[in-house]
Amino acid sequence: MKRTLHKSELEIRIAEIESSTSSTIDAAKEIIALCRTRLWELRDKVTVQAFLDEREEIEFFKYTKQIPMVNLIYYTELLDFELNCPAKDLQALRKLVKAKSKKWNAFFRMHTDFIKYMKLKLNHFDAQFFTRKYVVDYFGKYKPSYMLDPQFNTSHDRLWARIQAGQLAMIYMRDRVESTINSNETSDLYWTSSKVSLTELVYALYVSRAINHGEAEIKQIARAFEHMFNFRLGDCYRTYIEICARKKDRAKFLDELSYRLSQHIEKSDA
Secondary structure, three states: OOHHHHHHHHHHHHHHHHHHOOOHHHHHHHHHHHHHHHHHHHHHHHHHOOOOOHHHHHHHHHHHOHHHHHHHHHHHHHHHHHHOOOOOOHHHHHHHHHHHHHHHHHHHHHOHHHHHHHHOOOOOOHHHHHOOOOOOOOOOOOOOHHHHOOOOOOOOHHHHHHHHHHHHHHHHHHHHHHHHHHHOOOOOOOOOOOHHHHHHHHHHHHHOOOOHHHOOOHHHHHHHHHHHHOOOOOOHHHHHHHHHOOOOOOOHHHHHHHHHHHHHHHHHHO
16 A cells, blocks of 8 residues: 555645634544544455555554544544633633643653654564554453454554654644633734635745744744734644645745735836
């Protein structure tokens, strides 16, 4: 299975949903449904078509399956967070984030050795972690996922997905607190174009090194625009992937800005 193509296709679709849906909750629900569908499709392929060898099986469970599974867990966490998130009560929001962060940090500490293994890009235990061959019998009360569906799970593939999703969730919650703090200082300006258009502008300013002598990060620029225009950009990188996927007019909004400014200057000279 082609890991790169599958990842690119799914991430582009997720970016499209995020950029076209104004509600974070609605976007999360749609993405969760999409990821579930993709996982069922992958399961059908695995059931019908056997892996060529152990290396291909490891590649599938370590990388290919991770894309929809990480996003499924991440957006499920995001949905739960947003449904329980207080509107503009910063103190209550911080309390919620603290509770969830405590839970995630405890989970990360429990699996420190495995996280180090993955971060160091080691592979000597890959056959044990990411093939179904080495799954051991389990006699506890609550059966792990690899026992519930032994054809589509290994001992560590879901664990690795949860770790990645948890790390993304921690970043989201931190950014959520920052954006809530900024929103308390209100602006009278509102961005009325699309999320994709504003992302084009953010990346243009970033790559042109026009802010802070080129030392400003994309997230800093994005947060400044969010605060200035009372607009939630979400994950700029995902939206940027969608922009890169365009077959033509990749800088559509910036081209339109240049065209309109040129027209205005010409009319002023007339």
